[in-house]
Amino acid sequence: xxxxxxDWGSLGFSYVETDYSYVSMYKDGKWDEGTLTKxxxxxxxxxxxxxxxxxxxxxxxxxxRTEDGKIVTFxxxxxxxxxxxxxxxxxxxxxxxxxxxxAVEQVVKANADWVPPYGSGATLYIRPFMFGxxxxxxxxxxxxxxFRILVTPVGPYFKGGAKPVVVRIxxxxxxxxxxxxxxxxxxxxxxxxxxxxxxxxxxxxxxMYLDPATRTKVEETGGANIIFIKDGGKTLVTPKSDxxxxxxxRRSICYIAEHILGMNVEHRAVMFDEVKEAEEMGLCGTAAVxxxxxQIHDHGNVINIPSGMDGMGPTIKKLYDTLTxxxxxxxxxxxxxxxxxxxx
Numbered sequence: 110x111x112x113x114x115x116d117w118g119s120l121g122f123s124y125v126e127t128d129y130s131y132v133s134m135y136k137d138g139k140w141d142e143g144t145l146t147k148x149x150x151x152x153x154x155x156x157x158x159x160x161x162x163x164x165x166x167x168x169x170x171x172x173x174r175t176e177d178g179k180i181v182t183f184x185x186x187x188x189x190x191x192x193x194x195x196x197x198x199x200x201x202x203x204x205x206x207x208x209x210x211x212a213v214e215q216v217v218k219a220n221a222d223w224v225p226p227y228g229s230g231a232t233l234y235i236r237p238f239m240f241g242x243x244x245x246x247x248x249x250x251x252x253x254x255x256f257r258i259l260v261t262p263v264g265p266y267f268k269g270g271a272k273p274v275v276v277r278i279x280x281x282x283x284x285x286x287x288x289x290x291x292x293x294x295x296x297x298x299x300x301x302x303x304x305x306x307x308x309x310x311x312x313x314x315x316x317m318y319l320d321p322a323t324r325t326k327v328e329e330t331g332g333a334n335i336i337f338i339k340d341g342g343k344t345l346v347t348p349k350s351d352x353x354x355x356x357x358x359r360r361s362i363c364y365i366a367e368h369i370l371g372m373n374v375e376h377r378a379v380m381f382d383e384v385k386e387a388e389e390m391g392l393c394g395t396a397a398v399x400x401x402x403x404q405i406h407d408h409g410n411v412i413n414i415p416s417g418m419d420g421m422g423p424t425i426k427k428l429y430d431t432l433t434x435x436x437x438x439x440x441x442x443x444x445x446x447x448x449x450x451x452x453x
Contacts (some may be wrong), residue, residue: 125261168235178279188209198289213235221396271429278316317329336428391425435447
């Protein structure tokens, strides 16, 4: 095994074609055996269900190289579970959990030379996705599906350290009441494209969405769950709602806060009026782990988070260091969190 000749430190978060992808087809009521492929292009009919009615969902996780040379992934079983939930909501045949984990192992092992070296800050991003494949003109689910996993090396989300971001309250909703906000459907992200581009044009990093029913409660941003710190760093609060995607990173942070750092954890509805009481605020997800927030702009009103705009607050920094320490093998991991991929 020899690492690819890449300037790992200069990688951004963009697609780089690797050696292999994984593909499996669903036809006549069953999944085939699945295989690795060097063909990274997809050919399908112009009337394919995914093109007409956006019947598609996806996941995102990473493979890391630890200090002792092991290649590991972080809690892939939860990605498998969440994709099954997405498939059920979209009337798609779920890819079995055991096969999902096995497919992740296969494609990472086949692309082991693309897993960045320890200490580079880079990782191998893993993107499982599924879509309706056969032609459908009437509004109905497809009968044939393609499940694929692509992998691509990506650089550190924060180059030069995590700087607090400024978010805004948009005039748009991320999801409809009783809609698909709680699953990782491609259509959710299509809906967020205009609001996020508008936010960027106005100088903001992200949108902080309120609940679609009453617009009085905090939900999440376009691509991350939200956490708040209060009570002098003793309490972590995270919004609860059926239209929030259940972030694996956020769930892991909550476990660390309660069981490792001894904090109080409140997973509940959070009124927007409560935000001014927060001492620290962060956005959590696979890409950045935790991105600190320094300000919230609400149509001319500015809420300054006390931790400021210079860096992570002390409690969020402790949560970040603990989670990344577990992922990189520096700290003991709770049972089942680290999944080693053994390369011959």
